Amino acid sequence: MADIKVNIAGLQMQNPVMTASGTFGYGIEFADLVDLSKIGGIIMKGTTLQPREGNDYPRMAETASGMLNCVGLQNKGVDYFCSHIYPQVKDIKTNMIVNVSGNSPETYAECAARINELDAIPAIELNISCPNVKQGGMAFGVTCEGASQVVRAVREVYKKTLIVKLSPNVTSIADIARAVEDSGADAVSLINTLMGMSIDIERRKSRLSIGTGGLSGPAVKPVAVRCVWQVAKAVGIPVIGLGGIMTAEDAIEFIMAGASAIEIGTANFIDPAISVKVADGINQWLDRHGCSSLADIRGVI
Amino acid sequence: MKYCKDLKIVGVEYPSDGYVLLKLTDKEQLPAINAGQFVEIKVEGSPSTFLRRPISIHFVDVENNQMWLLIQLVGEGTRKLAQLHEGDSLNVLFPLGNGFTKGTEGEKVLLVGGGVGIAPLLDYGRQLKECGACPTFLLGGRSSRNLLQLDEFKKYGEVFVTTEDGSMGDKGFVTNSSLLGESSQYVKNKDFRISCCGPKPMMMAVAKYAKQNEIPCEVSLENMMACGLGACLCCVEKTVKGNVCVCKEGPVFNINELTWQI
Ligand SMILES: Cc1cc2nc3c(=O)[nH]c(=O)nc-3n(C[C@H](O)[C@H](O)[C@H](O)COP(=O)(O)OP(=O)(O)OC[C@H]3O[C@@H](n4cnc5c(N)ncnc54)[C@H](O)[C@@H]3O)c2cc1C
Ligand SMILES: Cc1cc2nc3c(=O)[nH]c(=O)nc-3n(C[C@H](O)[C@H](O)[C@H](O)COP(=O)(O)O)c2cc1C
Ligand code: FES
Numbered sequence: 001m002a003d004i005k006v007n008i009a010g011l012q013m014q015n016p017v018m019t020a021s022g023t024f025g026y027g028i029e030f031a032d033l034v035d036l037s038k039i040g041g042i043i044m045k046g047t048t049l050q051p052r053e054g055n056d057y058p059r060m061a062e063t064a065s066g067m068l069n070c071v072g073l074q075n076k077g078v079d080y081f082c083s084h085i086y087p088q089v090k091d092i093k094t095n096m097i098v099n100v101s102g103n104s105p106e107t108y109a110e111c112a113a114r115i116n117e118l119d120a121i122p123a124i125e126l127n128i129s130c131p132n133v134k135q136g137g138m139a140f141g142v143t144c145e146g147a148s149q150v151v152r153a154v155r156e157v158y159k160k161t162l163i164v165k166l167s168p169n170v171t172s173i174a175d176i177a178r179a180v181e182d183s184g185a186d187a188v189s190l191i192n193t194l195m196g197m198s199i200d201i202e203r204r205k206s207r208l209s210i211g212t213g214g215l216s217g218p219a220v221k222p223v224a225v226r227c228v229w230q231v232a233k234a235v236g237i238p239v240i241g242l243g244g245i246m247t248a249e250d251a252i253e254f255i256m257a258g259a260s261a262i263e264i265g266t267a268n269f270i271d272p273a274i275s276v277k278v279a280d281g282i283n284q285w286l287d288r289h290g291c292s293s294l295a296d297i298r299g300v301i
Numbered sequence: 302m303k304y305c306k307d308l309k310i311v312g313v314e315y316p317s318d319g320y321v322l323l324k325l326t327d328k329e330q331l332p333a334i335n336a337g338q339f340v341e342i343k344v345e346g347s348p349s350t351f352l353r354r355p356i357s358i359h360f361v362d363v364e365n366n367q368m369w370l371l372i373q374l375v376g377e378g379t380r381k382l383a384q385l386h387e388g389d390s391l392n393v394l395f396p397l398g399n400g401f402t403k404g405t406e407g408e409k410v411l412l413v414g415g416g417v418g419i420a421p422l423l424d425y426g427r428q429l430k431e432c433g434a435c436p437t438f439l440l441g442g443r444s445s446r447n448l449l450q451l452d453e454f455k456k457y458g459e460v461f462v463t464t465e466d467g468s469m470g471d472k473g474f475v476t477n478s479s480l481l482g483e484s485s486q487y488v489k490n491k492d493f494r495i496s497c498c499g500p501k502p503m504m505m506a507v508a509k510y511a512k513q514n515e516i517p518c519e520v521s522l523e524n525m526m527a528c529g530l531g532a533c534l535c536c537v538e539k540t541v542k543g544n545v546c547v548c549k550e551g552p553v554f555n556i557n558e559l560t561w562q563i
Contacts, residue, residue, distance in 0.1 A: 022533065022534075023528070024532055025530065025533075029530045029532040030530065032303040033303060033305050033394075053543055053544055054534065054537070054544055057537050057538065057544075058525060059535045059537065060525055060533075060535035061525075062351055062352050063351075064349065067527060069527075069535055071533070071534045074534050074537070268532070269352060269528045270352065270353065272305050
């Protein structure tokens with residue numbers, strides 16, 4: 001058995017596989033279907049300071065090897081998270097990570113400060129890359145200044161592992177990653193969804209209520225691998241790779257491109273137990289190839 | 302408890318052009334299923350079908366440990382399902398959603414179905430009859446070719462039908478049925494409730510009838526779904542409590558919870 005434990009800036013994981021925000025609920029929705037304690041980490045639904053109703057239905061459209069969504073960060077706000085959801089998830093035996101979003105550096109920081117108080121949450125993932133909300137989200141993630149502002153504000157109040165999730169909808173993702181590293185991020189995760197669109201030609205309307213949405217699933221994988229490769233070369237902090245991972249082989253591509261860990265999103269909809277299967281598969285692949293740990297293959301490209 | 306497992310196909314029938322009836326079984330006993338719950342099917346061998354497909358549970362044959370699905374072939378995914386054979390296996394995530402309101406003894410329930418929306422009503426009829434309630438079916442279709450499984454429905458209650466082309470039963474939509482007409486003995490005392498599943502315009506018409514006549518009414522929605530587990534928030538419907546997941550809080554909703562303009 002190869003050693004597939006990883007340490008992301010103090011965040012200890014038994015394996016490099018996490019579930020991606022917005023695709024795995026709070027973990028509890030999947031408890032019947034997969035052994036949550038065997039997942040490296042669970043990144044919960046996007047959480048904001050104030051409750052958000054999200055966008056109108058329809059919020060998704062299936063596309064070639066993937067899907068578009070424009071959920072728009074529907075959530076009941078950080079207070080509700082702390083009082084109602086945290087008690088339900090705090091004893092799950094894996095890293096329970098909150099994905100934090102906002103519409104100004106202050107709201108991001110206030111939300112993060114609230115999460116900082118929760119003992120059983122070892123890390124947050126800062127979402128500066130959501131393409132589905134008008135204000136905030138991706139607006140911060142597409143410029144180095146915007147990204148730095150948010151990360152600096154959060155770093156001041158957040159004392160545990162700070163992961164920053166990057167948008168691929170930019171000219172140079174490596175530049176953004178460097179800016180985020182300089183502002184105090186402990187790790188970066190990428191990619192969030194690629195902005196896309198799909199039109200129902202019979203109805204002459206977009207398939208999504210707000211017109212555009214974020215593309216995820218296998219369709220985005222080559223773009224994601226390229227982004228991870230570029231960012232891993234540009235920064236010294238750990239890189240978490242995601243985008244279209246469906247199998248252990250997909251995960252290994254990301255690790256070879258330089259990822260220390262990976263996240264699985266859309267694939268959870270097709271196979272709710274995929275995260276554990278990928279973790280086992282990575283281990284088997286390493287064994288088959290005579291590798292004793294992930295370090296043997298990380299960033300070899 | 303929810304399961305994601307390969308079920309074995311023990312029957313593939315074609316009750317009418319453009320439909321397939323799949324009968325599934327498992328080595329273990331199938332879990333308890335509320336009528337109105339649904340499954341999410343992984344469709345193999347159809348490259349354009351990426352996500353699972355939500356399909357209502359049509360009937361549970363407890364004695365033979367079977368679960369039946371009645372599927373209308375509308376696109377790539379459902380057409381692929383029609384090519385399955387006895388002995389094949391099908392990966393199914395189930396049972397999902399809440400299901401229809403449990404029946405009580407002596408209660409009169411009108412089950413209104415339109416198109417393939419009749420599917421979950423068969424098992425609901427069975428469950429209602431089992432608990433001593435009195436189900437009556439009102440089923441509508443474009444023509445007689447779209448009215449399936451009528452002999453099965455008749456085992457659990459009286460069946461009334463409407464067709465848009467008049468090829469069977471009353472001509473028109475379910476709301477035009479003589480069963481709901483002025484001279485109908487069935488509706489006279491307004492001592493029944495309605496459970497409805499079908500195309501949205503049809504359910505809205507039924508909901509309107511129910512509201513005007515102050516009859517309790519629940520409808521089963523078919524919003525587009527991804528996870529089926531209440532995790533992705535893609536399938537939401539606007540309700541008086543805000544946006545809620547149809548796959549988890551539904552698919553069955555009382556019409557008073559919805560914000561439909563009726
Ligand atoms: C809770 C629930 C229960 C359902 N129960 C049944 C059932 O018992 N029997 C049955 O035949 N169908 C049922 N449906 C509808 C079924 O899921 C769709 O017809 C199916 O997903 C279409 O897949 P496809 O790949 O063949 O078609 P696609 O190629 O995906 O689409 C073909 C056409 O079908 C329409 N369609 C796609 N998805 C849906 C959907 N979720 N609801 C309505 N229309 C859709 C599209 O608008 C398109 O025009 C149910 C849907 C839901 C949400
Ligand atoms: C339905 C849906 C909801 C999502 N919600 C969030 C979210 O709240 N916060 C976030 O950072 N990313 C969100 N994402 C993006 C995913 O976490 C992930 O970055 C993206 O889907 C790419 O990975 P995948 O191809 O493995 O799905 C969402 C994705 C989907 C499909
Ligand atoms: S389909 Fe994912 S929440 Fe309903």
